[in-house]
Amino acid sequence: MRYYNLKDPRAKVGFRDAVMRGISSDTGLFMPETIPVMEPQFFERLPELSLAEIAVEVGTRYVGNDIPPEEMERICAGAFDFPVIMREIDGRKQVLELFHGPTAAFKDFGARFLAGCFSYFASHDGMRTVVLVATSGDTGGAIASSFLGVEGVDVIILYPSGKVSVLQENQMTTLGQNITAIEVEGTFDDCQAMVKGTLTTMDTGNRIRLTSANSINIARLIPQSFYYYYAVGRAGGGKVISVPSGNFGNITAAAMAWQSGLDIDHLVAATNINKVVPEYLSSGVFTPASSLQTIASAMDVGNPGNFPRLTRLYDDDFRRITSAISGYWFNDGQIREHIRAEFERTGYILDPHGAVASLGLDGYLEEHPEKSGIFVETAHPGKFAGTVEPLIETDVEIPESLRGFPEGQKESVIMKSGSDQLADFLSHRYSTG
Numbered sequence: 001m002r003y004y005n006l007k008d009p010r011a012k013v014g015f016r017d018a019v020m021r022g023i024s025s026d027t028g029l030f031m032p033e034t035i036p037v038m039e040p041q042f043f044e045r046l047p048e049l050s051l052a053e054i055a056v057e058v059g060t061r062y063v064g065n066d067i068p069p070e071e072m073e074r075i076c077a078g079a080f081d082f083p084v085i086m087r088e089i090d091g092r093k094q095v096l097e098l099f100h101g102p103t104a105a106f107k108d109f110g111a112r113f114l115a116g117c118f119s120y121f122a123s124h125d126g127m128r129t130v131v132l133v134a135t136s137g138d139t140g141g142a143i144a145s146s147f148l149g150v151e152g153v154d155v156i157i158l159y160p161s162g163k164v165s166v167l168q169e170n171q172m173t174t175l176g177q178n179i180t181a182i183e184v185e186g187t188f189d190d191c192q193a194m195v196k197g198t199l200t201t202m203d204t205g206n207r208i209r210l211t212s213a214n215s216i217n218i219a220r221l222i223p224q225s226f227y228y229y230y231a232v233g234r235a236g237g238g239k240v241i242s243v244p245s246g247n248f249g250n251i252t253a254a255a256m257a258w259q260s261g262l263d264i265d266h267l268v269a270a271t272n273i274n275k276v277v278p279e280y281l282s283s284g285v286f287t288p289a290s291s292l293q294t295i296a297s298a299m300d301v302g303n304p305g306n307f308p309r310l311t312r313l314y315d316d317d318f319r320r321i322t323s324a325i326s327g328y329w330f331n332d333g334q335i336r337e338h339i340r341a342e343f344e345r346t347g348y349i350l351d352p353h354g355a356v357a358s359l360g361l362d363g364y365l366e367e368h369p370e371k372s373g374i375f376v377e378t379a380h381p382g383k384f385a386g387t388v389e390p391l392i393e394t395d396v397e398i399p400e401s402l403r404g405f406p407e408g409q410k411e412s413v414i415m416k417s418g419s420d421q422l423a424d425f426l427s428h429r430y431s432t433g
């Protein structure tokens with residue numbers, strides 16, 4: 001399998017280089033040359049396969065010879081050692097719960113697979129790897145927990161000061177060891193621009209290797225397709241799948257699974273008021289905007305990084321894109337009302353992100369009464385108890401995995417927004433200047 005640069009299709013690399021560079025030198029994203037088509041026998045066996053088994057079979061097609069089969073089995077067994085749960089909401093609606101991992105959000109899937117790949121590659125060339133991550137909240141915690149103690153790898157997390165929850169901040173700032181948190185005086189988009197800017201312009205010589213662990217890294221994207229096989233294997237084919245979308249990695253991974261032969265009927269891209277993609281899907285015009293703050297904060301993205309990958313899967317053909325994907329967006333008031341109403345109607349407790357996906361699915365199913373679907377729940381409602389509890393007037397359980405984080409031992413570096421600031425920090429720390 002080869003990966004090409006979206007901005008320069010002639011520049012091709014193998015899986016290892018695509019993963020270790022994270023993003024290519026002119027900020028183009030790496031994209032698999034072809035989406036591997038899975039055999040009919042694989043789909044026949046699908047209902048019996050565990051997530052880790054699916055990961056090995058599908059993942060191997062993307063990884064090629066860059067990771068030996070026995071290592072892939074070890075990486076996948078280690079990364080996907082927590083449950084994925086499907087539940088029936090009503091006759092037409094199922095939920096795919098992706099929040100049973102260590103940080104109670106779906107970012108665990110990508111982060112843990114990526115950590116496995118990094119640790120395998122780093123152990124084979126002895127160069128110190130410095131992983132830069134920009135986060136609006138959930139990514140940072142998932143990356144920190146996945147990379148904690150991984151040898152030869154340092155992680156530097158940038159998050160917008162004051163714009164993440166206390167729980168999310170704890171997950172990033174209290175671990176220590178090889179994890180450093182930087183609090184940026186700016187927005188998530190500023191953090192993302194700092195990572196991109198530094199990766200593309202900073203010369204680190206041969207002392208360290210700088211890379212990223214954002215959803216732009218192909219090794220985070222690929223594992224996010226595995227649970228769609230798992231879900232469709234259990235639920236049966238022909239379903240509409242609604243994905244709560246921010247940077248659009250999760251839905252891109254669903255589209256990749258679909259193109260590999262998985263029986264999906266249609267995709268719904270559900271967002272909050274950061275609605276540039278739903279607007280593109282109705283007008284054909286893509287206009288990036290500044291991100292707006294909402295209660296579904298992990299989706300507060302004004303210029304989704306994976307959007308060019310999503311459209312490329314359909315050869316950037318607007319007709320093909322809109323026949324595969326529909327967009328819906330909802331404001332905080334609608335999200336709150338839906339959390340309240342769905343709890344009253346079904347007893348199911350949604351988090352604000354899953355609520356957006358559930359609303360999007362309802363919107364599409366209303367227009368297509370013969371269809372049924374699955375919506376994706378990306379975070380445990382306990383992570384957003386402050387929002388959810390007043391709406392349902394019931395206590396929300398905080399998942400076990402989140403209770404153990406020490407409080408009051410926060411360590412972070414405060415930084416003004418700008419790639420220069422980050423580059424200065426890195427040259428001091430690693431004496432590269």
Ligand SMILES: *Cc1c(COP(=O)(O)O)cnc(C)c1O
Nearest residue numbers: 138245246247248249250298378
């Ligand atoms: C990151 C995140 C999303 C958005 O996923 P993308 O792949 O960026 O579209 C949705 N929900 C939660 C809880 C998240 O953390």
